[in-house]
Amino acid sequence: MYGLVLSVLNELASAWWWSAGLGIGIGLLYGAASFVANRYALRQNQQVFMLVVIGGMTVRMVVALVAVTLIMWLLPVEQAAFLVSFLGVFIIGIIVEVRHLHHRLLAVRNP
DSSP: OHHHHHHHHHHHHHSHHHHHHHHHHHHHHHHHHHHHHHHHHTTSOHHHHHHHHHHHHHHHHHHHHHHHHHHHHHSOOOHHHHHHHHHHHHHHHHHHHHHHHHHHHHHHHOO
16 A cells, blocks of 8 residues: 555656646745745834844745755655756745835835
């Protein structure tokens, strides 16, 4: 039974669409985590805000780097499809995060 599951997993993981979907999924998880952290940070004072934003970004990046490394090391993914899809969603997520924080902070400063 374990061999069958591993065989199916290897077949799926080697498909480019599975690899791209996995990269997109990890990128979306990163974006969702940043959204939750930033919502919390915007309700705090300036010191806690900076700690949550900078510390949270550091933790999220380390976790994402470890996840990407482990996936590329342990699963037979199509590396190009996986990395391009992850980096695309990751970069879009960072752009959205920075724009969101910028607009929210402008709204707070200029009511």
